[in-house]
Amino acid sequence: MPVGGKDDASPPRFSVDANWPKPLPNGWILGQVSGVATDANDHVWVLQRPRSLTEDERGATLNPPQSICWVLSQ
Secondary structure: OEOOOOOOOOOOOEOOOOOOOOOOHHHOOOOEEEEEEEOOOOOEEEEEEOOOOOOOOOHHHOOOOOOOOOOOOO
């Protein structure tokens, strides 16, 4: 998140938001991300390619799970 203002002559500074990203709803996971943008309201927009994950990348979502990564607890 930006710390400096627009009228400031120095370059913008950013700080880490430890609460971001939040878990996606409905157990969703992201595939290949082809674009990320923010708008004037600090919304983050992510363009991702649906159905782009391979079986090994979806390991924690398989039944039975093949790994413990990629899925955030809700």
